[in-house]
Amino acid sequence: MRKTLIASVALGFAAFVTSGCVSKSEYMKQVHATDQLEQELAQAKARNRTLDENLAAMTKDRGELELLLKSRSDELSKAVAELRQRVAALGGENARLAKDLEDERKAREDAQHAKEEKVREVSSTYEQLLSKMKGEIAKGQVTISELKGKLTVNLVEAILFDSGQAEVKPGGLVVLGKVIEILKTVNDKAVRIEGHTDDIPIKGSLTGRYPTNWELSAARAINVARYLQKQAISPANLSAAGYGEFKPVADNSTVEGRAKNRRIEIVLVPKD
DSSP states (O other): OHHHHHHHHHHHHHHHHHTTOSOHHHHHHHHHHHHHHHHHHHHHHHHHHHHHHHHHHHHHHHHHHHHHHHHHHHHHHHHHHHHHHHHHHHHHHHHHHHHHHHHHHHHHHHHHHHHHHHHHHHHHHHHHHHHHTHHHHHTTSEEEEEETTEEEEEEEHHHHOOTTOOSOOHHHHHHHHHHHHHHTTOOSEEEEEEEEOOSOOOOGGGGGTOSSHHHHHHHHHHHHHHHHHHTTOOGGGEEEEEOTTSSOSSOTTSHHHHHHHSEEEEEEEEOO
16 A cells, blocks of 8 residues: 555656656655655565564464473373372372281280280299199209290109119109199190100110110100000190100219209190
8 A cells, every 4th residue: 555655656746747847856856755665665564574474483383382281281191190090009008018017016916915825824834833842842853944935844763763664653653643733734735755864874684675775764754654644634745755864964973963864854845
């Protein structure tokens, strides 16, 4: 529109010139003004093209930015969803671990209570034996010990057997009877009968029956076990072992030491 206006002005002015209405200098001014207007128009068009190009570039950048933002938003949404799943899984795992820890703690407490109860039972049995056999203990014929839930009644040979014999003598049966009375109240322990001797070898006619101290100690332990069985101690809870001279508790070089080594031990141990 502006170009049309300039052209119209030029044509009108040319008409005036040809008709002799204006001077030559006036005409040149108008031509110069027309040229300036055309230059301004060209510059305006150039600026408009630049603006159009900038707008197109900005529109393109905006589209790319929107696509990028949408992509990032999708990625973040996916990451948040995965994190929520992991949090939920970790929550479940924590709950499971907490339950396992609580179960383990309870199991330890139950085991500790059971252990304490067994210790109390052994201690009660120990006290009963001490009370029942205080006469034999005072004479040095019997010793009773308790260690870590293991109770041992140690009976010297002389109270149970004649020298070189494996049959329990009547006085020995009386002593065993006192032990048996207490053992009948114990249901959760196994009873192990152990036979022990000194290191003096078997001699004379006895060697035909007991070639070594091993056989003699084993025979004595078995006979005691059989007597306990006859007195209603379950054979499933009984065992007998002969150790001969190989587990001494005193020095075999003295008379006193050998007397201590010749013994029967009745041991209460946890059942397998």
